[in-house]
Amino acid sequence: MRTQQETDSITLLGQKNVQYGYEYTPAILETFVNKHPQRDYWVKFNCPEFTSLCPITGQPDFATIYISYIPDELMVESKSLKLYLVSFRNHGDFHEDVINIIMDDLIKLMNPRYIEIWGKFLPRGGISIDPYVNYGRPDSKYEKIAEQRFIQHDLAGMDKIDNR
Amino acid sequence: MRTQQETDSITLLGQKNVQYGYEYTPAILETFVNKHPQRDYWVKFNCPEFTSLCPITGQPDFATIYISYIPDELMVESKSLKLYLVSFRNHGDFHEDVINIIMDDLIKLMNPRYIEIWGKFLPRGGISIDPYVNYGRPDSKYEKIAEQRFIQHDLAGMDKIDNR
Amino acid sequence: MRTQQETDSITLLGQKNVQYGYEYTPAILETFVNKHPQRDYWVKFNCPEFTSLCPITGQPDFATIYISYIPDELMVESKSLKLYLVSFRNHGDFHEDVINIIMDDLIKLMNPRYIEIWGKFLPRGGISIDPYVNYGRPDSKYEKIAEQRFIQHDLAGMDKIDNR
Amino acid sequence: MRTQQETDSITLLGQKNVQYGYEYTPAILETFVNKHPQRDYWVKFNCPEFTSLCPITGQPDFATIYISYIPDELMVESKSLKLYLVSFRNHGDFHEDVINIIMDDLIKLMNPRYIEIWGKFLPRGGISIDPYVNYGRPDSKYEKIAEQRFIQHDLAGMDKIDNR
């Protein structure tokens, strides 16, 4: 079990009266220390409650966002991640831009060895869009992992989509 | 969020009285600028509302079309993509030709680094046809990605088909 | 097996060069004789390839149409039913009107004891519409069947919809 | 466990060199004695391997046939039922006629208290047909059961059909 010292960077989890902000707020993200930095391991967040606005029409968009990363020294705390994703609620941007922004913010926050973001958006006009982006720390083996995973992206288990 | 300048090539999204044409019209396709050209990322369109005609019998065909690409400088705008796909509605061609035509048009439009098209058509005579084609920019690493993905096509997660 | 006489009202099934018309054409419907009129039985058509146009915007709509009926003396031939449904392809009408029109045409064609039509349309603006209408011959037990089935409509096995 | 006497009407089950006939042969059906005639109970056969021919075009049709009955004194033996269903293999008839014929033959064979037959055929021309017929012994409570089940047919758990 973690000591209090190991968790005292966490201020939002279990807190009363968390403020939910609905404008894009990357500063809300928090980290805690990785206790197993001697090995690589995967952490994946499944986030089916993402919603933002279309920057042209203003109508709401909905998506499931999948975030997978290999931590280095810091890890993103999940309650703060939730508040961060919630902060896109009244923010307008293209699907393709949203996932690039999320990845940039998480790289800046915790400098992971590797990270990938996959958004699966609900259809507009009968077409749905699924952008995907990934990153491996430059000039490291993780850069190669990023290349390999990028090439194999969505090859297996492709979703069957019928808009119902 | 994108500035107005970054979106002013987009004329169809959010527009009133868009004309739906039902004869093959590649000229309707529009692009917008990729804001993240420094990295490779995937954009995938799921299009379960595709319909065209059989060139021999004239009867309607139905398909789900999956389009995945890695953008370079330009990206296809989804509302114009919809109108483009709709324009096949009264057009007659073989399944295998349709997929090749769509890929040729999208390469011409946005000169992507990589693109692939997968059509899954409803059965005729108890047999359904699923053509797939891909492309990587010649003499680049994307040509190699195309070769690798082509070899691995449909190896994993193959659909179970029972015609119900 | 049916004699030739029992099938000679059928002119479209197995025919070469059937003309596919894409404007609403109820006259194309054909019937054949019910050989089991002494008993009630159900015939159900599952039609997942229905498409028509939105009367306001002109954009294509897609639906699965389910047609169930209890025949009296005549039965609708399935190839002609296909051509009839295809004839909505370039026709514009509201989802709620389409279902009523199909039922009216089939009642007029074969005067069934009972009939019901259920349309399940693909979403527009994130919302899908599923209209349902039924009919039992007036002043017969089939009118009561219609009332009972109408009350119980969609109570069991309601579709889970998530727009993917 | 059944005595030998209780099973000696069974000649096909476990037999070597059963002849598979491919022309409609109701005479092949066999029965055995119901050991629990003092109570009503259901027996249901699920038969996903049914195939026959279209009487107009000669092309093969495929269906899953579901047979449910309440036995009286006799019960149909399943191996003979299989051979009976196989005997439709090169026989041509409309879907709606096939299930009426099967029901008539089984009523004649074992005089059940109640029986129902549901055929779910694979699509032709994008449309699939699911005929259903049932029977309750006239002037008995089973006639009323037939009426009730007929009215409620397919109300719950309706199949989602997408032709894939």
Place this chain on the structure above:
Amino acid sequence: MRTQQETDSITLLGQKNVQYGYEYTPAILETFVNKHPQRDYWVKFNCPEFTSLCPITGQPDFATIYISYIPDELMVESKSLKLYLVSFRNHGDFHEDVINIIMDDLIKLMNPRYIEIWGKFLPRGGISIDPYVNYGRPDSKYEKIAEQRFIQHDLAGMDKIDNR
């Protein structure tokens, strides 16, 4: 097809620059005339993109809302229904209250013969809540339909929930 007169109460469908408001706005709802008032029929809306706020914690809630009704003289137009549901986006209320409010607004708007609303909300604290409410016009047969459907609610096809 509908005449222009039959659709001129519709001002939002196909319109450019629709304003998306994110505070509860029942006034945005529009109707059109029912062309088939001589018969009862069902219209069902599947709305998987509903989101509102928790009135206590302010955190976003997500739900699929199912709306089924039997029209009388007026019918709710689906684009305006979308805007109405979107207007709950920054509104805070309990799940149980939300569906009561939606039903009250739709009754007031179109005075339907019958209406029912079913909300299926995503879990909070590992528990999800699915409220359901219905209404039949008082002192009519529709009041009885409401009672019958209420008693049978969720008896068949109950969702399997495992929070993944």
Place this chain on the structure above:
Amino acid sequence: MRTQQETDSITLLGQKNVQYGYEYTPAILETFVNKHPQRDYWVKFNCPEFTSLCPITGQPDFATIYISYIPDELMVESKSLKLYLVSFRNHGDFHEDVINIIMDDLIKLMNPRYIEIWGKFLPRGGISIDPYVNYGRPDSKYEKIAEQRFIQHDLAGMDKIDNR
């Protein structure tokens, strides 16, 4: 929580070295006292690990057995029920007989207010058999429940069977 006295009729649950017998042994069944006899409630056992032998060919049969009952004063203990079902392992009987026997044994054991047994067997010769039997205490309201449930058996949510 139950007192020791309330559970001391249970000798098999949690016991070391239970003997698994593979010949039909109804005597192994045990009961415990119903603590809520003032109300009706349902208890259902799902038993997907049933296997017995074909009495004619000796080959093994496999089934999922569903047992639902309304207890009166006694309830069947689940570990003893398991051992009872296991005791059919090397026993040969027809599918239709097996479920009648199970029901007879459980009625004799605990004299329930109501009980039903549904067996879903794996296919032999491409056909699977699903027998169902039920019972309500004679001359009580449970006899009527049995009649009603028997009539509605398998009407909703009928399994789709494709032998894979």
Place this chain on the structure above:
Amino acid sequence: MRTQQETDSITLLGQKNVQYGYEYTPAILETFVNKHPQRDYWVKFNCPEFTSLCPITGQPDFATIYISYIPDELMVESKSLKLYLVSFRNHGDFHEDVINIIMDDLIKLMNPRYIEIWGKFLPRGGISIDPYVNYGRPDSKYEKIAEQRFIQHDLAGMDKIDNR
């Protein structure tokens, strides 16, 4: 939206440092006022995270608990319901008893017009147990609803169980 007065009976939702107790504690349940008592409506809780202990062996049991009720003047608050269900964590009781206890506690708490509880437990020894209990206020129409729903319990959409 609810006024502060309408929610001030709620002390746990959104609270910091809620104490999770792991011994059965019905006193933790809280209520709030029903704002729509003039009509009947359904509220259903899906609770897939229930765990308790076997009273004989002490080993943990897992279940999904479904709770549906028609409120009268009071409604159970969902955060307190969660804490109540969590309080079974280290409590030992039979599956059949657990469901009865939960119903008794909720009736005592809010005196609902109607309530039902369905537990679906994971298998022990290859057999899973699904107890169900319901209640309608005596000498009211809700008592009759309870009888009707009890008779129809699990008739439609019965789970397919294969222990994987």
Place this chain on the structure above:
Amino acid sequence: MRTQQETDSITLLGQKNVQYGYEYTPAILETFVNKHPQRDYWVKFNCPEFTSLCPITGQPDFATIYISYIPDELMVESKSLKLYLVSFRNHGDFHEDVINIIMDDLIKLMNPRYIEIWGKFLPRGGISIDPYVNYGRPDSKYEKIAEQRFIQHDLAGMDKIDNR
């Protein structure tokens, strides 16, 4: 769209009175010209309506056959492919032989760059057999593709089989 010249090798598609032969007839296969020979692409046929006979017992076998190939100059026409597969209807051969024969015939017909055949047969005696064979043109890169795909066959997305 294809010119008439480009389709005049096609004699069966859209033809009246096609003769369905039920003895193995590879001569019925027809081809048309590949219009995109400058690139590799995949064409896949899903054929869930395959049936043949067991060469030992004479009983019918059923399978779904999946055929995927990379065309060179010729492509197999789908209506003739259907008639070819239908011609196995009264032909007896082992599952393992059937797919080798189909591949040999299609190689001979169109000399493809690559081809693979996967048969998924329904169970006999509780066991189902899924043979798979592939081919790459010798001494070309397609031979290597064949080796790679063969090694990876069925590694991902393996079917779950339970014989129901």
Place this chain on the structure above:
Amino acid sequence: MRTQQETDSITLLGQKNVQYGYEYTPAILETFVNKHPQRDYWVKFNCPEFTSLCPITGQPDFATIYISYIPDELMVESKSLKLYLVSFRNHGDFHEDVINIIMDDLIKLMNPRYIEIWGKFLPRGGISIDPYVNYGRPDSKYEKIAEQRFIQHDLAGMDKIDNR
């Protein structure tokens, strides 16, 4: 079609009065000659009806066994394979040992180029065990195939297990 000579090593398929033995009997396995030894191809058996005993407690275990191999000169006949698997019925061994034994027996029987066995057992104590073993002929390319497939085992399409 195979000649009689090509099938006369087969003595069990289609035979009357096959004896089902329930003690482990590898001698019952039979082979027939591979007619396509000039190429590699896959044969896969899906066997969902496997049952054996726990060697410690004696209680029955259930599994689906998947067997895939590349034949050399001999192939295992499926009826004899069934009888072989049935012979584990009253045999006790650990899950991990069972699949090693099956593989050893099949290697000894037919000396295949490659073979793999995957067992998926039903849970005991809430945990299910899935052992997997493979083999490639030593000092051949098949040994390398075995290594590659072993490394990739279960990477894609991993089963979701919930014990229901």
Place this chain on the structure above:
Amino acid sequence: MRTQQETDSITLLGQKNVQYGYEYTPAILETFVNKHPQRDYWVKFNCPEFTSLCPITGQPDFATIYISYIPDELMVESKSLKLYLVSFRNHGDFHEDVINIIMDDLIKLMNPRYIEIWGKFLPRGGISIDPYVNYGRPDSKYEKIAEQRFIQHDLAGMDKIDNR
């Protein structure tokens, strides 16, 4: 079958009155000898009944834990594994830490050639977390297997998550 000597390290399986401890107890783990050390094979445990506590809020967490390993000389006994996993019941730790701890304990216990642990936790705050860790014996081919499998983790068959 194993000799008594080969199983006498097993003290918990089949034992009466096993004590279930609910505080983290790695000492309870037991091993038995691998009888097939001459080959590599996979053993996988599927454990859908894992529950622990959140170290910050104290609320219960739920997960399915998947454990796959290649044994060397020792193998973990499954009953002791169950007791070990149960011992996390009242233990508090982060999801990411839990799977690292489980892997460390199992490596220490049996020194496997390779091992991997995948946890799939139920959502908190609408987000679920799936940590994954693996290990190959250093300076052996298993270290390379670990690297390869780590890179390909979750590429195929990614779960679709919708929190219902």
